[in-house]
Amino acid sequence: MRGREFAQWLEQQLIEQEVHEPEAEARMILEDLGITRLTMVTQADDPVPAGQIEQAKRVLARRKQRVPLQHILGYQFFRRLQLTVNGDVLIPRPETEELVQLALDLAPPGARVVDIGTGSGAIAISLGLERPDLDVLATENSGQAILLARRNAKALGIKVNFLEGDLFEPIDEEFLPLDMIVSNPPYIPEENIPGLEPEVRDHEPIEALCPGADPLLFYKRFAAEAPALLKPGCWLLAELESALAQETAALFKAPDWQSVEIKNDMQGMPRFLCAQRS
Ligand SMILES: C[S@@+](CC[C@H](N)C(=O)[O-])C[C@H]1O[C@@H](n2cnc3c(N)ncnc32)[C@H](O)[C@@H]1O
Structure with missing residues (x-):
């Protein structure tokens, strides 16, 4: 899967799971995988490494159980902070x-x-x-x-x-x-x-x-x-x-x-x- 398709696929999975803010959550998962907004522009057509796809699937599987994304990733952004949460x-x-x-x-x-x-x-x-x-x-x-x-x-x-x-x-x-x-x-x-x-x-x-x-x-x-x-x-x-x-x-x-x-x-x-x- 290429970068752009991966981002679309991820958001679609979250839409199907009926999460509250699929776009924001997809962005947070991508960022957690090291795929920034800039990477999405400059490397949109590059293949995504299999390890990152597997990691995203693991996150989605837990998210499907309605575990908050912040608990899965272990943090939340708040103003200028990245806070550990549990x-x-x-x-x-x-x-x-x-x-x-x-x-x-x-x-x-x-x-x-x-x-x-x-x-x-x-x-x-x-x-x-x-x-x-x-x-x-x-x-x-x-x-x-x-x-x-x-x-x-x-x-x-x-x-x-x-x-x-x-x-x-x-x-x-x-x-x-x-x-x-x-x-x-x-x-x-x-x-x-x-x-x-x-x-x-x-x-x-x-x-x-x-x-x-x-x-x-x-x-x-x-x-x-x-x-x-x-x-x-x-x-x-x-x-x-x-x-x-x-x-x-x-x-x-x-x-x-x-x-x-x-x-x-x-x-x-x-x-x-x-x-x-x-
Ligand atoms: C709505 S949370 C807010 C947490 C944090 N300030 C925030 O905004 O994300 C309320 C907090 O008040 C704490 N709390 C509840 N009763 C309390 C009390 N009697 N004295 C001090 N803290 C209390 C809870 O444990 C919880 O951490």
């Missing part, structure tokens, strides 16, 4: 790249920033890489996730302090008050879990997806606990369930909070809470 952490999503941008835009120089529920470390490590002036700390209650986040930061040479524990509890007094809180907490309502794609429902940690019976649990805790930790005028930025955007925003009331805003993601869905401490 079944212990949520696979970082494109919307969360936008949450990081909001944080980058609003964080004052030298700010102390905390990422709550860091998972793979995606938000915290991106902030550390893209804004070396920030002092970044991250908390996470899964010990396995913390190990992976530390491994990711180390591999990328980024300094982030990762602490294991419940929400704000592990933060040392010396790190307070905070200039910013960023979080992508679990927010999928329990009743939506059975209807999720099998890749998500059967392979990603349920504790990273779903907060339990109360879908607003984390936002209620943020609204109540964060004012004691955040400097006046500083921001709490959190990803949210679009169907619950208004209920989520309504939790952040005066006198503790001012200027509470919901921002849309690139798909036009309400996705981010920006709440300013009074």
Whole structure:
């Protein structure tokens, strides 16, 4: 098979498997095989080595079992990072790249920033890489996730302090008050879990997806606990369930909070809470 035919065949296989984004997945598999966009142009008519075709077939066979491609390849791209991921952490999503941008835009120089529920470390490590002036700390209650986040930061040479524990509890007094809180907490309502794609429902940690019976649990805790930790005028930025955007925003009331805003993601869905401490 020649390069061009191979790329078409690969995408067709993924279309037949009814994967969500066949073109993007085909591109990721090709890149993983060392076949870049440039190679596709310059060597489109060259025969593809048999070993690469066999490797692609192995990936497709696992993908057919609805194993997420990121688990098969072992990584996910996130902004400027290539993060190792596995079944212990949520696979970082494109919307969360936008949450990081909001944080980058609003964080004052030298700010102390905390990422709550860091998972793979995606938000915290991106902030550390893209804004070396920030002092970044991250908390996470899964010990396995913390190990992976530390491994990711180390591999990328980024300094982030990762602490294991419940929400704000592990933060040392010396790190307070905070200039910013960023979080992508679990927010999928329990009743939506059975209807999720099998890749998500059967392979990603349920504790990273779903907060339990109360879908607003984390936002209620943020609204109540964060004012004691955040400097006046500083921001709490959190990803949210679009169907619950208004209920989520309504939790952040005066006198503790001012200027509470919901921002849309690139798909036009309400996705981010920006709440300013009074
Ligand atoms: C939606 S995932 C987000 C992971 C990562 N920040 C990202 O955006 O890809 C939520 C994370 O919060 C963690 N988590 C759940 N409950 C927590 C708690 N009470 N305290 C700290 N972290 C928690 C989960 O283990 C999971 O890693």
